[in-house]
Amino acid sequence: MTDTIFALASGAGRAAIAVLRLSGSGTGEVLRRLAGPLPPPRLASLRRLRAPGDDELLDEALVLWFPGPRSYTGEASAELHLHGGRAVLEGVSNALLALGARPAEPGEFTRRAFLNGRLDLTAAEGIADLIDAETAAQRRQALRQAGGALAERYAGWAGRLTRLLAHQEAAIEFAEEGLPNSLEDEMRAGAMSLAAEIRAHLDDGGRGERLREGVWAAIIGAPNAGKSSLLNALAGRDAAIVSSTAGTTRDVVEVRLELAGVPVLLADTAGLRETVDDIEAEGVRRARRQAEQADLVLAVFAADQTPDAETLAMVAPGVVVVANKTDLAAAPAGIGGVAPLAVSARTGAGMDRLRAALTEAVAARAGLTAEAGLTRPRHRAALDEAAGWLDEAAAAPLPELASEALRAALRALGRLTGRVGVEDVLDVVFGDFCIGK
Numbered sequence: 001m002t003d004t005i006f007a008l009a010s011g012a013g014r015a016a017i018a019v020l021r022l023s024g025s026g027t028g029e030v031l032r033r034l035a036g037p038l039p040p041p042r043l044a045s046l047r048r049l050r051a052p053g054d055d056e057l058l059d060e061a062l063v064l065w066f067p068g069p070r071s072y073t074g075e076a077s078a079e080l081h082l083h084g085g086r087a088v089l090e091g092v093s094n095a096l097l098a099l100g101a102r103p104a105e106p107g108e109f110t111r112r113a114f115l116n117g118r119l120d121l122t123a124a125e126g127i128a129d130l131i132d133a134e135t136a137a138q139r140r141q142a143l144r145q146a147g148g149a150l151a152e153r154y155a156g157w158a159g160r161l162t163r164l165l166a167h168q169e170a171a172i173e174f175a176e177e178g179l180p181n182s183l184e185d186e187m188r189a190g191a192m193s194l195a196a197e198i199r200a201h202l203d204d205g206g207r208g209e210r211l212r213e214g215v216w217a218a219i220i221g222a223p224n225a226g227k228s229s230l231l232n233a234l235a236g237r238d239a240a241i242v243s244s245t246a247g248t249t250r251d252v253v254e255v256r257l258e259l260a261g262v263p264v265l266l267a268d269t270a271g272l273r274e275t276v277d278d279i280e281a282e283g284v285r286r287a288r289r290q291a292e293q294a295d296l297v298l299a300v301f302a303a304d305q306t307p308d309a310e311t312l313a314m315v316a317p318g319v320v321v322v323a324n325k326t327d328l329a330a331a332p333a334g335i336g337g338v339a340p341l342a343v344s345a346r347t348g349a350g351m352d353r354l355r356a357a358l359t360e361a362v363a364a365r366a367g368l369t370a371e372a373g374l375t376r377p378r379h380r381a382a383l384d385e386a387a388g389w390l391d392e393a394a395a396a397p398l399p400e401l402a403s404e405a406l407r408a409a410l411r412a413l414g415r416l417t418g419r420v421g422v423e424d425v426l427d428v429v430f431g432d433f434c435i436g437k
């Protein structure tokens, strides 16, 4: 028995149609009392909805009935496609409450799908990412993960690990019986190759995580170099205040761009300089912090000024160096040993090349990998831990310690997918080896 839960599945606010989703053991009964005899499974049927014990019509709606287990959650579920008005939604929600259903917690439908074994944790995360996806590349990554691409890979590793553990347990048995065996050597070789594979998967430069979260880019430069003007030109709108007064930008102004299918959060910062103005000084501190934390830094210089030492100090490999105001003076050949991109935010000259350079820099840092890659710090932490335990298993001086390390590696993978339990090991031990003497 599960609670019967309901929630608005479509967006809130005025809309033509509102979809209410229901799930739980009592769904069939609730539906019958609200909409009459149950419609044929998974076929949209037009029904009059009435509050129980009341003849008043609440809505004429399309009703879908999914008997368990063939539903999204894996349990009895239903959908009510209502007219989108607020009063309709309120009337039907009140009727559902009166019939004993309760509002769902955030994520509760997918949680139930997970508990019913319909998807693993990484696939559930993929669904959450799909709902938040803003770009085509994010959508592809999320669909891949929701479709079980990571789940399959991690389940494959967990399967291999389970087998290694089973072999190791058998090796301990054989040793007790004084039988010669090579199982322990096999375990060590297997643990080392699995650790190497996991590390190769981890060694992706954080591309998937950055695609999911967006690339953080910061524009730095001296006051009046034209940082705000460049941000506005890249954003295609007046997001930051432009003025000839140096020190205009005091806080961090951010705009969202999409480059190479990756969301980019571009931040304009206060001009880097020594200042006696408290507020501006705090702005400069924030600018430095922003630049330190950014995945991508644009260092902007005014072509008609000598490059300032503050910004020059921030030029490093990977930093995009820009010479602005080239309508006033020619760009220097090199700034901090780098050939700058010559632009004029005023005339628009060079802006296409700047955009192309930024796109390339973003593509180098984020985006889809050939094979499904990890997308969250949670994945990285668990995999890193699993690889560490595999190293320990391969190097363990005692068979029992190797077993313990393999078990810990399996637990780390199990946390990742929410899947692996002790029973899986028992299945292999008893299934593969028939140790049950």
Ligand SMILES: Nc1nc2c(c(=O)[nH]1)N(C=O)[C@@H](CNc1ccc(C(=O)N[C@@H](CCC(=O)O)C(=O)O)cc1)CN2
Pocket (backbone or CB within 6 Å): 019, 042, 066, 069, 070, 071, 072, 079
């Ligand atoms: N109206 C509506 N649209 C939706 C969803 C939904 O739940 N309702 N989805 C929700 O995320 C997505 C589609 N995903 C779904 C995944 C599985 C099942 C489902 O009922 N699966 C059963 C039956 C399959 C079948 O008919 O053959 C199953 O797998 O056993 C439904 C939707 C996107 N669009």
Ligand SMILES: Nc1nc2c(ncn2[C@@H]2O[C@H](COP(=O)(O)OP(=O)(O)OP(=O)(O)O)[C@@H](O)[C@H]2O)c(=O)[nH]1
Pocket (backbone or CB within 6 Å): 221, 222, 223, 224, 225, 226, 227, 228, 229, 230, 241, 242, 243, 244, 245, 246, 247, 248, 249, 250, 269, 270, 271, 272, 324, 325, 326, 327, 328, 343, 344, 345, 346, 347
């Ligand atoms: N001639 C010329 N002037 C420019 C160009 N880009 C910006 N400016 C002018 O330079 C001044 C400063 O521009 P901003 O974009 O506010 O400069 P900033 O670097 O953000 O300045 P702070 O907010 O003080 O850090 C403004 O008067 C702009 O109109 C350019 O390409 N050519």
